[in-house]
Amino acid sequence: MSVESKKTIFNNILESAPLLLLFISVLNEFDFNYLNYKYFSFNFPFILIYYWSLKKSESLGYGFIFIAGLFNDVVIGYPIGLSGLTYLIICGFAAYLRNITLRPNIINDWLFFLLTILAATSINYFLLISIFNVDVNYYDLTGNIFFTFLFYYIFYHVFEFYYKSVFKRVKND
Amino acid sequence: MATSRDDFIIAIRSVFLKKGNQQRFSLIVLICFCIILIFLSRINFTPINYLKSGLNEVVYRISFIVSLPEKQINNSFVAVNKHLKLYDQYNNLQDELKLLKGKNYNLNYLQSENERLRKLIDEYIINSDELVAKVLLDKNSPFLKSLIVNKGSKDNLKIGMAVLDGPYLIGKIVEVNYATSRVLLISDLNSKIPVILEPGDIQSIMTGTGKNFGKIQHFEKEYNFSQKKLIYTSGAGGVFKSGIPIGEFIDEDKIEFFSDLSQLTFVKLVSFEKQENY
Numbered sequence: 001m002s003v004e005s006k007k008t009i010f011n012n013i014l015e016s017a018p019l020l021l022l023f024i025s026v027l028n029e030f031d032f033n034y035l036n037y038k039y040f041s042f043n044f045p046f047i048l049i050y051y052w053s054l055k056k057s058e059s060l061g062y063g064f065i066f067i068a069g070l071f072n073d074v075v076i077g078y079p080i081g082l083s084g085l086t087y088l089i090i091c092g093f094a095a096y097l098r099n100i101t102l103r104p105n106i107i108n109d110w111l112f113f114l115l116t117i118l119a120a121t122s123i124n125y126f127l128l129i130s131i132f133n134v135d136v137n138y139y140d141l142t143g144n145i146f147f148t149f150l151f152y153y154i155f156y157h158v159f160e161f162y163y164k165s166v167f168k169r170v171k172n173d
Numbered sequence: 174m175a176t177s178r179d180d181f182i183i184a185i186r187s188v189f190l191k192k193g194n195q196q197r198f199s200l201i202v203l204i205c206f207c208i209i210l211i212f213l214s215r216i217n218f219t220p221i222n223y224l225k226s227g228l229n230e231v232v233y234r235i236s237f238i239v240s241l242p243e244k245q246i247n248n249s250f251v252a253v254n255k256h257l258k259l260y261d262q263y264n265n266l267q268d269e270l271k272l273l274k275g276k277n278y279n280l281n282y283l284q285s286e287n288e289r290l291r292k293l294i295d296e297y298i299i300n301s302d303e304l305v306a307k308v309l310l311d312k313n314s315p316f317l318k319s320l321i322v323n324k325g326s327k328d329n330l331k332i333g334m335a336v337l338d339g340p341y342l343i344g345k346i347v348e349v350n351y352a353t354s355r356v357l358l359i360s361d362l363n364s365k366i367p368v369i370l371e372p373g374d375i376q377s378i379m380t381g382t383g384k385n386f387g388k389i390q391h392f393e394k395e396y397n398f399s400q401k402k403l404i405y406t407s408g409a410g411g412v413f414k415s416g417i418p419i420g421e422f423i424d425e426d427k428i429e430f431f432s433d434l435s436q437l438t439f440v441k442l443v444s445f446e447k448q449e450n451y
Contacts, residue, residue: 024239027232027235027236027239027240028236028239028240028243061197062198062199062200062203063197063198063203066198066203066206066207069207070228071228071232071236074225074228074229074232074233075232075233075236075310076317076319077317077319077348077355078317079211079214079215080210080211080214080221080224080225080228081206081207081208081209081210081211081214082207082211084203084207084210085204085207085208085211088200088203088204088207089204091200092188092189092200092204095187095188095200096184096185096188099184099187099188100180100184127211131211131215132215134362134363135362135363136362137362137382137383140383
């Protein structure tokens, strides 16, 4: 295998990392629940989907996000299609922000993320409660939204570093 | 004013209808598809149930493999915690052992007396079929407390079967696939179990809280809870047999379960039948 083709495969793997991470996170649900801190949990897929839809929508793709939603429904036992709808609503908000923003900055993105997760989670739980008659603990839900919002700031910097070091480097290659 | 509204409409149209370079579907198509899926699962449309069952089989297996590293971290975390508490636990267990030894002397006599009395009043005896299953996934999501086990319809599992951890009730089967099943834990908000508080013979309904404890949904009247009370299934509704231990009553809003629901590796799946011609 030539050095060039090795480089291309390596670059492809690096570029697919957000998608891989999305599937791992929906299949694994890593949210540190085992720490058993009261009201502490956060939704990593929300952060991942919002960031990458905003910065580089091709890296995830709506079709894959929809499939990840189906997987998430199966893993946590939600009705089929519900998480997919929530994820796609997040994509919609992110795409809207991308379209109207000329000069991106983290504070705008972060505040818009709060609006996005409030809207997406409201729709999600409205459907769960009104159509499927599922009981929800609102304290846990509020805690989840709050920590997801806070953690966005941290993950923003992690993803930004990855984005700059991988996608811009690949472009230069 | 008109220009800003036009801009808004253009941005929204672009969001929902435009496909990116490598996108095969526009956002609006997939959102509509999701809404159709939700609607069809609400009306229990048969092909959707087949799709769900097929997806369950595949995703549970993949998820089991993907979860292994996190499970390892979780186990290490628990092991370290247990080691730190070892000495205190040892002392507590010594005290408890002394107490239990005393109680055990009386137990055999009571058991045989109980059986003799049940025969006298013509009470039926319950037969139970037991099956041991491995826990594939224990997603301690804050919104849904459930487990996935590696037994399904091929092992004659049925919805409603009781799930035990040793002698203690931990949940019931709510979804059966070909080779896997979902167990709704007693700590889930949607779990409602008819229970009896002993001593006192107080009937009630226990519900989950979404945390690692349960609570009593209501009492018929006011009771005085000066004495320590234990909670068992009452057998009302015919789903579970009576007398399966669940936990200890602390107060109306807190029932501590006997079993640690976050540390389950193997569980017993039990169905109960009334024995004929006794």
